[in-house]
Amino acid sequence: MREDKIKTFENILRKHGLKVTHPRLSVLEKIFNKDTATSQPDLERSIGEDIDRVTLYRVLSAFEEKGIIHKIFDLHGTATYALCSTQCKSHEHHDEHVHFTCSNCNSVYCLEEITLPNISTPSGFTIEQVSVNAIGICNKCKTLKDASDA
Numbered sequence: 001m002r003e004d005k006i007k008t009f010e011n012i013l014r015k016h017g018l019k020v021t022h023p024r025l026s027v028l029e030k031i032f033n034k035d036t037a038t039s040q041p042d043l044e045r046s047i048g049e050d051i052d053r054v055t056l057y058r059v060l061s062a063f064e065e066k067g068i069i070h071k072i073f074d075l076h077g078t079a080t081y082a083l084c085s086t087q088c089k090s091h092e093h094h095d096e097h098v099h100f101t102c103s104n105c106n107s108v109y110c111l112e113e114i115t116l117p118n119i120s121t122p123s124g125f126t127i128e129q130v131s132v133n134a135i136g137i138c139n140k141c142k143t144l145k146d147a148s149d150a
Contacts, residue, residue: 005029016066023051027059028068037072037080037099037108072099072108075135080108096130102138104145109138 009028010020018024030046031038038046043056051059060081063069069081098111116130137145 005032012068016068018062018066023055023059024062026050027056027063031069031081031083035109037074037082037110039074039078039080041078043081072110072133074106074108075101075103076106082108082110085112098132098134100134100136100138102141103135104137104141107138107140 006025009025009032012028013020013024026047027043030043040053040056040060043060044051044053047056060069064071064081067084070084071079071081074080096116098114098116100109100111101107102109111134116132119127119130121127
């Protein structure tokens with residue numbers, strides 16, 4: 001891992017009140033380097049034996065609680081994780097964007113450039129979280145299909 005990335009990840013952990021540990025740095029690096037949300041089983045495979053399953057679960061739980069990552073469920077109901085916006089804090093996520101799941105490869109993308117409109121609620125209702133999920137074919141799968149059709 002490059003020194004500047006290590007410093008960035010250390011700063012993220014400290015900003016959210018977490019101690020800097022090797023497992024936390026490793027998980028943060030893996031999630032940061034992916035362009036899609038990633039699941040705990042995928043993280044287990046990519047990290048290898050450096051971090052056991054229980055430690056990984058605890059790291060993911062702490063990251064979600066502190067507002068470093070947010071959870072999105074894929075088409076099979078598996079929890080996947082992606083980085084939160086810099087506006088997120090402990091127990092206060094601000095990830096009001098569309099989550100796109102590819103029906104072909106099951107990859108989950110955060111489409112942060114698509115913001116959700118404000119939603120008016122009837123008297124007595126309080127919105128705590130808004131989630132919009134879109135399902136379709138991602139650019140990678142479309143490119144592969146177009147190439148195979150040619």
